[in-house]
Amino acid sequence: TAAPEDAGDVAVAAPKPTPRRNDSASLAKEIAEKLTYAIGKDPATARRHDWLEAVTLAVRDRIVDHWLASNSRNVQSGAKRVCYLSMEFLIGRLLRDAIINLGLSEAVRDALSAYDVDIDLLETLEPDAALGNGGLGRLAACFAESMASVGIQGFGYGIRYVHGFFRQEIVGGEQVELPENWLAHGNPWEFERRERSFEIGFGGKVTTIEEAGKPPRQVWRPAERILAVAYDTPVVGWKGTRVNTLRLWSAQALDPILLDAFNSGDHIGALLEANRAQSITQVLYPADSHLAGQELRLRQEFFFSSASLQDIIRHHLKRNGGDLSTLPDKVSIQLNDTHPAVSVAEMMRLLVDVHGLGWDESWDITKRVFSYTNHTLLPEALETWPVNLFERLLPRQMQIIYAINAQIIREATQKGLDGAKVSAISLIDEGSGRRVRMGSLAFVGSHAINGVSALHTELMKKTVFNQFHELYPERIQNKTNGVTPRRWLLECNPGLTDLVTEAIGPGFKDDITKISGIDKLADDAGFREKFMAVKLANKQRLAKTIEERLAITVDPTAMFDVQVKRIHEYKRQFLNLVETVALYDQIRSHPEIAWQPRVKIFAGKAAPSYANAKQIIHLANDVARVINADPSVQNLLKVVFLPNYNVSLAELIMPAADLSEQISTAGLEASGTGNMKFALNGALTIGTLDGANVEMLEHIGEDNIFIFGLTAAEVAARRAEGQSGREIIDASPILKGALDSISHGVFGEPGRYNNLVDNLYGNDWWMIAADFEAYWQTQRRLDALWQDSDAWGTKAVRNTARMAWFSSDRSIREYAKDIWDAPTSV
Ligand code: GPK
Numbered sequence: 001t002a003a004p005e006d007a008g009d010v011a012v013a014a015p016k017p018t019p020r021r022n023d024s025a026s027l028a029k030e031i032a033e034k035l036t037y038a039i040g041k042d043p044a045t046a047r048r049h050d051w052l053e054a055v056t057l058a059v060r061d062r063i064v065d066h067w068l069a070s071n072s073r074n075v076q077s078g079a080k081r082v083c084y085l086s087m088e089f090l091i092g093r094l095l096r097d098a099i100i101n102l103g104l105s106e107a108v109r110d111a112l113s114a115y116d117v118d119i120d121l122l123e124t125l126e127p128d129a130a131l132g133n134g135g136l137g138r139l140a141a142c143f144a145e146s147m148a149s150v151g152i153q154g155f156g157y158g159i160r161y162v163h164g165f166f167r168q169e170i171v172g173g174e175q176v177e178l179p180e181n182w183l184a185h186g187n188p189w190e191f192e193r194r195e196r197s198f199e200i201g202f203g204g205k206v207t208t209i210e211e212a213g214k215p216p217r218q219v220w221r222p223a224e225r226i227l228a229v230a231y232d233t234p235v236v237g238w239k240g241t242r243v244n245t246l247r248l249w250s251a252q253a254l255d256p257i258l259l260d261a262f263n264s265g266d267h268i269g270a271l272l273e274a275n276r277a278q279s280i281t282q283v284l285y286p287a288d289s290h291l292a293g294q295e296l297r298l299r300q301e302f303f304f305s306s307a308s309l310q311d312i313i314r315h316h317l318k319r320n321g322g323d324l325s326t327l328p329d330k331v332s333i334q335l336n337d338t339h340p341a342v343s344v345a346e347m348m349r350l351l352v353d354v355h356g357l358g359w360d361e362s363w364d365i366t367k368r369v370f371s372y373t374n375h376t377l378l379p380e381a382l383e384t385w386p387v388n389l390f391e392r393l394l395p396r397q398m399q400i401i402y403a404i405n406a407q408i409i410r411e412a413t414q415k416g417l418d419g420a421k422v423s424a425i426s427l428i429d430e431g432s433g434r435r436v437r438m439g440s441l442a443f444v445g446s447h448a449i450n451g452v453s454a455l456h457t458e459l460m461k462k463t464v465f466n467q468f469h470e471l472y473p474e475r476i477q478n479k480t481n482g483v484t485p486r487r488w489l490l491e492c493n494p495g496l497t498d499l500v501t502e503a504i505g506p507g508f509k510d511d512i513t514k515i516s517g518i519d520k521l522a523d524d525a526g527f528r529e530k531f532m533a534v535k536l537a538n539k540q541r542l543a544k545t546i547e548e549r550l551a552i553t554v555d556p557t558a559m560f561d562v563q564v565k566r567i568h569e570y571k572r573q574f575l576n577l578v579e580t581v582a583l584y585d586q587i588r589s590h591p592e593i594a595w596q597p598r599v600k601i602f603a604g605k606a607a608p609s610y611a612n613a614k615q616i617i618h619l620a621n622d623v624a625r626v627i628n629a630d631p632s633v634q635n636l637l638k639v640v641f642l643p644n645y646n647v648s649l650a651e652l653i654m655p656a657a658d659l660s661e662q663i664s665t666a667g668l669e670a671s672g673t674g675n676m677k678f679a680l681n682g683a684l685t686i687g688t689l690d691g692a693n694v695e696m697l698e699h700i701g702e703d704n705i706f707i708f709g710l711t712a713a714e715v716a717a718r719r720a721e722g723q724s725g726r727e728i729i730d731a732s733p734i735l736k737g738a739l740d741s742i743s744h745g746v747f748g749e750p751g752r753y754n755n756l757v758d759n760l761y762g763n764d765w766w767m768i769a770a771d772f773e774a775y776w777q778t779q780r781r782l783d784a785l786w787q788d789s790d791a792w793g794t795k796a797v798r799n800t801a802r803m804a805w806f807s808s809d810r811s812i813r814e815y816a817k818d819i820w821d822a823p824t825s826v
Helices: 024-038 049-077 095-101 105-115 120-125 135-150 257-261 268-279 293-319 324-330 344-354 358-368 389-391 395-414 419-425 438-444 454-462 466-471 485-493 494-506 512-523 525-550 573-589 612-627 646-657 674-680 693-700 712-721 726-731 733-743 754-761 768-785 787-803 809-819
Strands: 081-085 090-093 130-131 155-157 167-171 176-177 190-202 205-209 215-223 222-238 243-253 331-336 370-373 384-386 435-437 448-451 476-478 558-564 598-603 635-643 661-663 684-687
Touching: 024 049, 024 105, 024 558, 024 754, 049 095, 049 120, 049 222, 049 243, 049 384, 049 438, 049 494, 081 135, 081 635, 081 809, 090 135, 090 494, 095 120, 095 205, 095 222, 105 120, 105 243, 135 155, 135 222, 135 331, 135 485, 135 712, 155 293, 155 684, 176 448, 176 494, 176 612, 190 344, 190 754, 205 395, 215 344, 215 395, 222 293, 222 612, 222 733, 243 293, 243 476, 243 485, 257 268, 268 293, 268 525, 293 331, 293 344, 293 389, 293 809, 324 331, 324 358, 331 358, 331 768, 331 809, 344 370, 344 438, 344 466, 358 395, 358 733, 370 438, 384 389, 384 693, 389 395, 389 435, 395 419, 438 466, 448 454, 448 809, 454 466, 454 476, 454 661, 454 693, 454 768, 485 494, 485 512, 485 646, 485 674, 494 512, 494 525, 512 525, 512 787, 525 635, 525 787, 573 598, 573 612, 573 635, 573 768, 598 646, 612 635, 646 674, 661 674, 684 693, 684 768, 684 787, 726 754, 726 768, 733 768, 754 768, 768 787
Parallel strands: 081 155, 081 331, 155 243, 331 370, 370 448, 448 476, 558 598, 558 661, 598 635, 661 684
Antiparallel strands: 090 130, 167 176, 190 222, 205 215, 222 243, 384 435
16 A cells, blocks of 8 residues: 555556445444455354454554545645654553544444443553653554644654563562563554565665765765664544554564575574664663663664654655755644654754755754653753764764754854853763763754753753753743543543533533533532542442452442552652551551542553662552551541553543642653642642642642642752752651661561662762651641532542643644644634
8 A cells, every 4th residue: 555645556447335324234244254354253153352343454454544535635735744752652452542642432333332342441452552661652552643633743753662561460469560462462553564675774884975976975884774664543533533654663674584694504693684784763761760771772773763754854855846845834843852863963964964954054053943842851861972982883973963952062162151051052972971962952052942841941951951041042932741631531531521411511622621611510519429429430440450450349439549650769658658667557556537438549560770769669469469468547537559550540530539749859750740630630639839730730730739848949959959868757656657667677677768768868869758747637637628528529620621732642743733733623
């Protein structure tokens, strides 16, 4: 099949099939046909997975109808395309997303009921596409869906990892990583585009070609060449009005086997090259907010950057009469973090070396095309590459980076910057061995750089990009993150969706800002009761899963207090666990107090090499084991660690939470997006003034969110003073008691958690001791509020009513207007 944007190479006008119909009878007929003719099974003997595939294929046909229509509209309109380059797309399951966005829910349900097959059950059999680590990858997935929903010609570009994010099991309380195998049974959502492939080079040499009367040219002759093959997945927007494309690259060897070697008996050697090529897209690095400094990682980054740029340029040349000067009018390329930052150098190489444009013109095009999103200020996450590795793998790109650097330093010196300031903006870090600074490369090669929340953007200006901001004060912008209300409300919370529809009509589904219509119902006892009844039903659903997976019985009427996200010291799951232990102690020593029943729910994965994060998981499981077995607190406190947190589990958890824990050390969480999903589904937030919590406070109102702890400025000041936690701990019997029971072996053998606890007595880098008292007091205020179920319910309703601004549709419209200059509704 020809890629949709190309004219075919067969001159017959083939008749177009009639588009699929959406009534349940047509669907029922087609599902049976798919089962028979596409899968080769008799409906009488088909298994559940066969039915899933049959339904998927029938739904997919309808997507294809919209997809082809969108693609031909793209060609006709010639509107600006937005290419979102991201190393990660944490998509999750797609069937329910497609069914809801196409408005097929009832038709599919009816069609399947004829065969006595339950769609809800089938949906849970679909594997998660876990091509991402956490927030950054999930944001890319929300943005892809929002681009389709608001009508942007959006293209996602990424990597088709054979193995996505690892599967987590808990064995003896500890995390064990197992390979993830989402493609094991095939992937009905993807379309392999064999003909859409590009060569990607590595290594080799750069030669200068001198021809009489022409300026010298540089030609890169890579030692190694690999094929990038496109796999396209349709991205269905709301109501199917637009279906965009997610193009993921897979690495293949140019020669699948070296026959000479094979024939001479070297059977393994014959396949070595192919294996080496394919290894590039075999597995996702499980590093979140942390530099994965291996060579394979740089290969992955360059591989997908180069393939995407070659594809973008090829497409542009074809559509625009071979004129690359108009590229910035027709295309915007968003770099999702620094992972694709090498694109800046590769774009220059393609323009100058391959397409023969002048340096200055190419640099102008590059800057106008690219923009870059920063997702963290953590120094351990900022990507740099050793110059010698870079040079060996990408010799021409390294030369280009030097040339860009010289130009930037010249500009800076002309503007009067002095020595120290100049070395701060240099693309080469001379400090610890010479290294290429990818954030700086992304910055200088972009016309817009954005942070992901108001606070994060301000801190970016003051910290990582301080010197660049001084030099280019107009470049940094804020674009606060958002989440798609389709997946994170309509799909994951049908009960609430129906209730809101019943109360204010279905208009909020098209335009989420209309959900504010329920704000006035927050004081309406009847509505509030229904709202809390939906919450209870969602909690019962989660309680059932907890029972099934962990054999822990939790009371659905207890407060579900939830912290689910990657395990990271700055996110402070440890603070939550210390509070849990303190609460456990206090419940036992003060039975006279009216403690409110709570279920503390944790989930999240630790990077395999992150020892402290793994300790925190171990502690959570140890604490859960001990507390859940103690009859003296039975109904007042339960602790649950749900293994293998992923998008699907999040869809179950978010609607079932009463309390959302967003308690990062202030200044360190760039935005957070889980915080938004919880609040949209009516959970109250306990959180610090960090990331998007700050803006949530503004939208939800201070009466409806529970903010505590040090501010970002206070954290910075305390860190600068190097204050230890010892004095604070010694002055707080509750905190001291909890830390003592953790280190003295109440939860697992004595000494197991010494490292975690000693860190608090030491410099308390994450401000756990410093923030404990405020956190504890705020939790007790929440206990009091929980007793007043009307008051709690009112606040819960207000949360849902006031979260619309945090829709990724809003984020995407802002990007389109302020950064991409791209039309919406095309
Ligand atoms: C930031 F730097 C990184 C990273 O490597 N991975 C990742 O998920 C997150 N992030 C931030 O930690 C969140 O605060 C933010 O909401 C999310 O990116 C999306 O911007």
